[in-house]
Amino acid sequence: GENVEQxxxxxxxxxxxxxxxxxxxxxxxxxxxxxxxxxxxxxxQLIIDIRSNVGEKKDQRxxxxxxxxxxxxxxxxxxxxxxxxxxxxxxxxxxTGGGNKLTFGTGTQLKVEL
Amino acid sequence: GAVVSQxxxxxxxxxxxxxxxxxxxxxFQATTMFWYRQFxxxxxxxxxxxxxxxxxxxxxxxxxxxxxxxxxxxxxxTLTVTSAHPEDxxxxxCSPASGGTDTQYFGPGTRLTVL
Numbered sequence: 001g002e003n004v005e006q007x008x009x010x011x012x013x014x015x016x017x018x019x020x021x022x023x024x025x026x027x028x029x030x031x032x033x034x035x036x037x038x039x040x041x042x043x044x045q046l047i048i049d050i051r052s053n054v055g056e057k058k059d060q061r062x063x064x065x066x067x068x069x070x071x072x073x074x075x076x077x078x079x080x081x082x083x084x085x086x087x088x089x090x091x092x093x094x095x096t097g098g099g100n101k102l103t104f105g106t107g108t109q110l111k112v113e114l
Numbered sequence: 115g116a117v118v119s120q121x122x123x124x125x126x127x128x129x130x131x132x133x134x135x136x137x138x139x140x141x142f143q144a145t146t147m148f149w150y151r152q153f154x155x156x157x158x159x160x161x162x163x164x165x166x167x168x169x170x171x172x173x174x175x176x177x178x179x180x181x182x183x184x185x186x187x188x189x190x191x192t193l194t195v196t197s198a199h200p201e202d203x204x205x206x207x208c209s210p211a212s213g214g215t216d217t218q219y220f221g222p223g224t225r226l227t228v229l
Contacts, residue, residue, distance in 0.1 A: 099146035099211025
């Protein structure tokens with residue numbers, strides 16, 4: 001089955017700096033890679049996703065890059081703000097066209113300091 | 115994104131009792147429902163997948179007789195933790211899906227504490 005590794009487990013940045021979180025996956029059949037933000041006591045919130053037919057996707061301060069050959073993908077957050085502090089999870093799955101059985105990474109606790 | 119609700123948001127029960135958690139998909143018809151479990155400071159682990167009107171498929175290591183899933187309608191799925199024990203204390207999160215959409219959204223979660 002799929003195995004997703006995520007690094008770092010914790011990340012502290014100063015407000016305004018960039019944050020980068022990296023994930024690797026093992027199953028070449030995976031072609032859907034979402035990123036979720038989870039605040040304490042809440043469910044995961046989708047922040048961006050990418051499919052294997054593209055190498056990069058951007059949405060305002062958030063971008064994701066995918067290297068399918070190397071089986072790794074990364075989340076980039078620019079101009080970080082205190083409200084970006086949360087746990088971020090990457091995930092991977094094959095697209096089924098009707099719901100994705102996601103395998104999650106181990107999570108990154110991001111702390112944005114003033 | 116999709117609107118998903120869970121009820122209750124948190125529940126405390128005594129060991130040996132059963133607890134039912136409801137997940138509602140409020141703005142689309144969920145032909146598939148995924149149930150995840152998350153222990154403190156850990157990642158989400160898939161417990162089971164259910165298709166509307168069918169029996170659920172459970173992941174390895176998840177007891178189907180302990181975690182009963184009902185997905186009788188396209189907008190409601192329930193997870194019942196039977197004979198709950200302290201080790202079942204966790205954060206349970208549902209994720210509905212429908213054919214033709216790739217994006218996966220999650221409910222707000224239910225915090226279960228078994229005393």
